[in-house]
Amino acid sequence: xxxxxxxxLEQIATILNVDYVGDADFPVLGMxxxxxxEPGDIVFVDHPKYYDKALASAATVVxxxxxxxxxxxxxxxxSEDPFADFNKLTKFFKPFQKATSSIAAxxxxxxxxxxxxxxxxxNNVRIGKNCLIHANVSIYDNAVIGDGVTIHSGVVLxxxxxxxxxxxTGFDKLLSGGRVIIKDHVDIGALCTIDKGVSGxxxxxxxxxxxxxxxxxxxxxxxxxxxxxxxxxxxxxxxVEDDVVIWGQVxxxxxxxxxxxxxxxxxxxxxxxxxxxxxxxxxPAEDSKKKFRELASIRQIPxxxxxxxx
Numbered sequence: 600x601x602x603x604x605x606x607x608l609e610q611i612a613t614i615l616n617v618d619y620v621g622d623a624d625f626p627v628l629g630m631x632x633x634x635x636x637e638p639g640d641i642v643f644v645d646h647p648k649y650y651d652k653a654l655a656s657a658a659t660v661v662x663x664x665x666x667x668x669x670x671x672x673x674x675x676x677x678s679e680d681p682f683a684d685f686n687k688l689t690k691f692f693k694p695f696q697k698a699t700s701s702i703a704a705x706x707x708x709x710x711x712x713x714x715x716x717x718x719x720x721x722n723n724v725r726i727g728k729n730c731l732i733h734a735n736v737s738i739y740d741n742a743v744i745g746d747g748v749t750i751h752s753g754v755v756l757x758x759x760x761x762x763x764x765x766x767x768t769g770f771d772k773l774l775s776g777g778r779v780i781i782k783d784h785v786d787i788g789a790l791c792t793i794d795k796g797v798s799g800x801x802x803x804x805x806x807x808x809x810x811x812x813x814x815x816x817x818x819x820x821x822x823x824x825x826x827x828x829x830x831x832x833x834x835x836x837x838x839v840e841d842d843v844v845i846w847g848q849v850x851x852x853x854x855x856x857x858x859x860x861x862x863x864x865x866x867x868x869x870x871x872x873x874x875x876x877x878x879x880x881x882x883p884a885e886d887s888k889k890k891f892r893e894l895a896s897i898r899q900i901p902x903x904x905x906x907x908x909x
Contacts, residue, residue, distance in 0.1 A: 600776050600798040601629035602692055608660065608674050611641070614691055615684045620666070621674025627660055630688055634836055634854070635799040635818065641688070643681040682764050686774045689798070693776035696722045696740060709746065721757070727783070739795065745783035745805070753790040756781070760797045760817030760835060773797055775817065782806075788813065788829070804841070816853065828865070840875065850882075862887075 608625035612618065628639030633649075636642045636658035643662040644653035653661050654670055662676045662684060669675050678684045702708075702720040709728035714720065719737045726732070727746035736750050739757025750756075756779045763770040777796025781787070781803045788811035795801055796818040803815070807825040815821065816835035823841045827833075831845050834853035839845070843857050846865040851857070858875030868882030880887040 600631060600689075600693065600796075602627070608676070611660070611688070612676055615676065615678065615687060617679075617684065618677045619675060620669045620677065621660075625660070625674045629798075630685070630692075631658070631798045632818065632836075633658070635796075641676070641685075643678075643685040645681040682771065682773065686771075689774040689776040698722070703740075715752075733789075739779070742779045742781070742795075744781045745785070747784045748781055748787070749785075750781075750787045751789040751791075751811070754787050755792045756787075757795040758792060760794050762797060762817065762835070777801065777818065779803075782823075785809075791815075794835070810847070822859070843875075 606627045607623060608619050608621050608627055609623040611627050626639060627641060630641040633642050633653060633656050636656050638657055638659050640658045641660040641662055642653050642656055642658035644650055645664050650667060659672065660674050660676060662678055662681045664678055664681050666677050698721060701718065703722045703724065705722050706720045706724040708726045711729040712726055714732045715734040717735045718732055721738055721740035723741045724738050726744045729746055730744060730748045732750050733752045735752045737755045742757050759775040760773065762773040775795050775797050777798050778800045779793050779795050780800050782805040784806045785803050786808045788809050790811055791809050791813045793801055793815040794817040799818050801815060801818055802820045804821050804823040804825065806823050807821055809827045810829040812830045813827050814832045816833055818835050819833055819837040821839045822843065825839055825843045827845045828847040830847055831849040833851045836854045837851055838856040840857060840859040842860045844862045846863060848866045849863050849869065851869045856872045858873060860876045861873050862878040863869060863884060864878065864880040864887060867880055867884040869884045873879055873884065878887040879885060880890040
């Protein structure tokens with residue numbers, strides 16, 4: 600998430616009421632999670648296990664809960680609670696805007712686009728040309744939708760990320776200030792849910808097709824011409840490259856990559872990065888040829904046991 604204008608380290612420290620290490624005029628351009636940070640961004644870290652990763656990341660400002668040596672070319676914001684302060688920045692730069700109508704006055708809708716009854720179109724939403732938005736679709740603030748997109752009934756675009764920190768008092772939610780971006784000629788089936796990014800964007804690539812009841816988690820990036828069948832669930836921060844096929848009821852864990860032209864058969868569970876150009880089956884998902892051989896071998900077990908008894 601980029602700020603509307605450049606800020607200084609001192610200005611950000613004043614917003615948070617924290618100390619800082621670095622030049623007061625050090626430029627701060629935005630804030631992001633560690634997997635999508637760029638130079639000029641703030642990243643937060645609140646556990647020693649991840650200090651080195653945060654300090655070595657592309658982020659040039661680290662919101663951290665311990666005073667450590669500051670790498671050259673970077674700055675620190677010293678916070679007692681980086682998680683809470685990251686939320687404070689999200690509230691400051693992306694405050695919640697109350698809706699005052701079913702279609703916000705700030706939304707822009709392209710020529711030839713049809714919006715059926717009972718839809719909600721939030722603040723600053725941009726919808727391209729020749730789209731068809733069926734009844735009872737909810738498109739939250741700041742979503743961007745390309746040309747020729749079809750969205751079926753019951754879809755929710757831009758719900759919050761499922762991202763919590765457990766504390767003694769319960770769970771604290773990490774606020775979502777990102778967006779959902781739907782590229783041109785995407786079809787989204789009924790009752791799909793696509794969460795917005797925490798600070799970046801959740802993206803569905805050009806020409807991709809989602810069947811009914813598909814869930815896409817925060818900050819996930821779906822490539823071009825991807826097919827996803829019904830009831831599949833994709834966790835946050837996943838990368839699905841171009842021309843991947845995901846059949847029904849597949850579950851994909853967070854933070855992994857499904858590489859180009861991979862095929863995942865129905866009801867598979869994916870917990871690791873998968874190479875492209877291959878097909879996968881099972882839980883955990885493995886090369887489908889290998890898995891089919893294993894299943895064939897298992898079917899031979901009763902016969903083998905009978906032979907042993909003889």
